[in-house]
Structures are given as C-alpha cells and as structure tokens.
Amino acid sequence: MSYALTLPSGEQIEYQLERRQRRTVGLKIANGALIIHAPKRIAQWQIESLIVQKANWIIKKLTAFDRHILPTLQWQDGEQLLFLGNDITLAVLQNARSKMPDYNGNLLQLALPSPSDEAIVSRKVIQWYKKQALVDFARRLEIFSTKLGVALPRLLLSNAKTRWGSCNSKKEVRLNWRLLQAPPHIINYVICHELAHLKEMNHSAKFWAVVAGIYPEYKLAEKELKAWSPKLHRL
Numbered sequence: 001m002s003y004a005l006t007l008p009s010g011e012q013i014e015y016q017l018e019r020r021q022r023r024t025v026g027l028k029i030a031n032g033a034l035i036i037h038a039p040k041r042i043a044q045w046q047i048e049s050l051i052v053q054k055a056n057w058i059i060k061k062l063t064a065f066d067r068h069i070l071p072t073l074q075w076q077d078g079e080q081l082l083f084l085g086n087d088i089t090l091a092v093l094q095n096a097r098s099k100m101p102d103y104n105g106n107l108l109q110l111a112l113p114s115p116s117d118e119a120i121v122s123r124k125v126i127q128w129y130k131k132q133a134l135v136d137f138a139r140r141l142e143i144f145s146t147k148l149g150v151a152l153p154r155l156l157l158s159n160a161k162t163r164w165g166s167c168n169s170k171k172e173v174r175l176n177w178r179l180l181q182a183p184p185h186i187i188n189y190v191i192c193h194e195l196a197h198l199k200e201m202n203h204s205a206k207f208w209a210v211v212a213g214i215y216p217e218y219k220l221a222e223k224e225l226k227a228w229s230p231k232l233h234r235l
C-alpha cells in the first residue's frame, strides 16, 4: 500500500508499506522509493513517527537518487551495505555490552553500548568486512591457484585507494578488502589476474593468455569491475 506523510517541515514523503511477519520496522530506499517493512500489529502512527525520526536520512537518500550521485554511507541503523554484490541492511542495536556482529544473509547486526557513535559503528563494520574478506579470499585463492597449477601464495589484505590487487616476487598476493562488496565473479577475476602475475609479471599478451586460461570472460569482468568501483569505494 502507498501512503504519503507530511513532515513537520512541510515536506512530503511518499512510502510503500508492506506488512510482514517480523518483529522490527525496516526502512529502505530502493530505486528512489521509500519502502517500509513493518510487523503486522504495529500501528501506522508508530510507523509514521519512525519516518519523522529518520526523515533526514530518508530525504538525503531520495535526493541522492534523483541526482544520480552515490550518497556517503551513514553509519546508522537501516543503512544499506553491499556484500558479495547483494544489498544488506545494517542494524545497530543498543546493548549494555558490545557483541560480535551477527550476519544472517541479509542483515548485519551490531549491538553496542553507544549505537549512535558513528565512528565506533564504522570501525566495527570495517573490522567485520576485513575478517570475512580474509576467509572468503583465501578460499578462492586456493581454488584458482590449484586450477592454474601454482603454489598457493601468501594472502594479505590491502587498503589501497586505487588498486584492487597486487602481487610481488615474494609470491605474496594483496587484495583490497573492499572487494568483498563486489559480486563473486568479479572477486574471482581479480584473484585470477593476480595469480596470473605469478607466471607473468607484466601485462603482456602472454600474461592475458594465462588469465584467459583460468578466467575466459576476463574482458567483461574488467569492465564490470570498473563500473562497480565507485560503489565499492563508499566503504
């Protein structure tokens, strides 16, 4: 069902309300529209008071969509993050003690004594991404190094602003942890690219032939990676 709510500022917010079997109210912006998933029994005035509370966040997101710009991440409850190419929702709960982040496939939940402290929230989220990246990349590196027939290189995470991966003569492969936000086939491509450098330390035709041997669709993946880059750098 679609509704419109007039804010105390006079601005009007349209929203779609979907009643679900759930315990909390979830807000998200998808394709420039505000969508609210609410428990079956919660009153509409309660939902609308939540919209008023989150009005700044909502308007920022809607405006950004209209202008086709990527808004900077807001380290707060309800923010949308990317994980392996999928949108996931950040949930930040208040809890007396800080708990380990909990991820269930579409929700990354943090429980902290100070949920409105954006510096702490961002640190926790990035820590979580780095930890997951090590596990995820190690598994892919093992698969593709076997496929290429090279010894498993040492894996290190990088935080580079411009490069997604690198490799050196000490047989170390560095991968940017932000890549974990990208779809799996793009991560696979970056891994294959770096592994191919273990055989050819350049970007010669010979090098690309090695890449094509383990990742035939590399040209498409390279293009997709470029297209994804601005989104991956939001984190």
Ligand SMILES: [Zn+2]
Pocket (backbone or CB within 6 Å): 193, 197, 202, 203
């Ligand atoms: Zn390269």
